[in-house]
Amino acid sequence: MTIQSSYPYYLANRAVDANRDLEVIDKHTGEVATRVALADDAVVDRAIAAAVEATPAMARLPAHRRRDVLNGCADRFVERFDELAEILLVEGGKVIKDARGEVQRLIDTFRIAAEEATRIGGEVLPMDIAERSEGVLGFWKRVPIGPVSFITPFNFPYNLVAHKIAPAIAAGCPFILKPAEKTPIGALVLGEILAEFDLPEGAFSILPVPREDAARFTEDERLKLMSFTGSDKVGWMLKGKAGKKPVVMELGGNAACLVDADADLDDAVERLVFGGFYQAGQSCISVQRVLVHDAIYDALTERLVEQVGALRGGDPRDPETFVGPLISEDDAKRVVQWIEEAEAAGARRLVGGERDGAVVRPALLDRVPDDCKLFSEEVFGPAMILERFDDFDAALDRINRSRYGLQAGLFIRDIGKIRRAWDRLEVGGVIINDVPSFRVDHMPYGGVKDSGLGREGIKFAIEDMTEIRLLAIREA
Known part of the structure; x- marks a missing residue:
């Protein structure tokens, strides 16, 4: 048995053993498997402030360092493969074959993100399409959108988390993550591994939060994008409260x-x-x-x-x-x-x-x-x-x-x-x-109608987490 007796949350890259308020149930036996620290609204507020503070440093982080962090995490997932699979058996009730498959997809997703971290480029834009723009040089590039928030469901505690945090790291965006209350352990172990690497303070926070304290993940204007995976009823409700920020949602279906x-x-x-x-x-x-x-x-x-x-x-x-x-x-x-x-x-x-x-x-x-x-x-x-x-x-x-x-x-x-x-x-x-x-895990994945907005898949998630910035130079 590799499950610890308790797990901390992660605030601004650091483990915080604040309490043991959240019981995590072994889905097969029905018994309490472990206890997890719960964050409240004040902690979420601090996490967002730390993410804002980290935004310039994350944006300046060279592509090779973002790549190396992602590959380093994937290496650690390989080393802890059996432990990660065991966690899925307990908190998610997954059969061993499905658990091992999800851990492998976690590794694949971080490897793909490591590759994409070095491919975020732009273009030279021809500007001489009219006489008035002769002598102007045009360029565009993608820049990180800023601090982002993620809310993930219980059914893929690694992979659906990976499809949010790996592209955020690749793009240079600080993030705060709310994992599902029924399956928080996997996300917290990913935080434990991520904390081993040299990222700017405030680059990430992973916070199990009761629903009544989760409003800031959606409504706080300091956050520049929210990505949600879950039910359509909850997703569309959250979108209505998100304000000006873009929202990406994967909301399921009846395929x-x-x-x-x-x-x-x-x-x-x-x-x-x-x-x-x-x-x-x-x-x-x-x-x-x-x-x-x-x-x-x-x-x-x-x-x-x-x-x-x-x-x-x-x-x-x-x-x-x-x-x-x-x-x-x-x-x-x-x-x-x-x-x-x-x-x-x-x-x-x-x-x-x-x-x-x-x-x-x-x-x-x-x-x-x-x-x-x-x-x-x-x-x-x-x-x-x-x-x-x-x-x-x-x-x-x-x-x-x-x-x-x-x-x-x-x-x-x-x-x-x-x-x-x-x-x-x-x-x-x-x-x-x-x-x-x-x-x-590299393909554009998402739906239409009540199945959501936007696409996951690392390259496409990075597009959502970056903005296009134009440079036009008129020859003097």
Whole structure:
């Protein structure tokens, strides 16, 4: 067991063991695993003031030093790999395979950011497009936007934090971070590692904060950008309070996947099982809706029922476990309630849906009415619904019949249909011959409609955290 008995928060680069007020629960056993220091509004105020003070020094930090800090952190993650994975087992309830995968993505994300730190450039801008601007030299470059704030959710305690703090360091922006109260340990260990490196005082603060003391992360005018990942309800509420600062939001969805008549059934079933039920479905790009061509519907459904029914749930430490506990028993009860609501409205449960504490057996349903939560909302749990289609263009319209638009997946071979899907689907990403759960950490990732604003992915996050500054020189 590598979990410490308590963890400090980080204020202006320094560990502060202020209290032990926040209990962190082992999501499998339900027991208290550790205690974490909670910050209050006064501490957040000090963190923002320190970030403002650090802004000039962070902006002047040479690219090679920012690169070396990021690579140095990645090296330390490698050294502490098993410890970091164990933390995810405890605070997140992740099965060991998912935990190890997330630690590897943490390493990858910091490596990518280290590379991008040396690529933040600009252009020579031709100015002689008119007679009046002859003899003028034009240039532009990107400069750090200033102090930024981040709010992250429970489901990826490393990776979603990394996608905010790594580009901030690469861009030269001081930051304050509020990790999820249910999974704060991972972010605090990242702070512990970051504190080993020579960054300007005030470059970072990592502060578990109760909701009632978190308003400054959104509303304080000294902060020049807020990046939030979480529910759409909370995200849009925060955006309305953010004032003049830009806001980047990744707000989840109820991702759809289409399987056309010419798809490789074995491959599609294998990927659907992964995409629907890895992390117990607690991913904003988890497969929730599957549209299957009528010609292969029965065959695909039969294979899915067999494979989903064979998935093992329970102890995340057991290498054979595929589905671990949800983040809380209340969340597990909600998922079961949504399944039962759909059944009462006429849906057919094909397999799964039983609950044992916080673990829900992976569920597969069809004939789910459109007005059921299981169709229209984000289930954020191990439940997937199937429906038939026989008209491809109508199926695209069906996928778009959602207030969300994060990513969609299509198992399909026809290049003409692929192009139509790319043109017509109202989503941030179209994934061909794989599930919408596919993500590589350098790609532009984000959604439209109620799925958010802006894009993550290191290069694109750096663009959000920098501003363009023009230089025009008139020859005297």
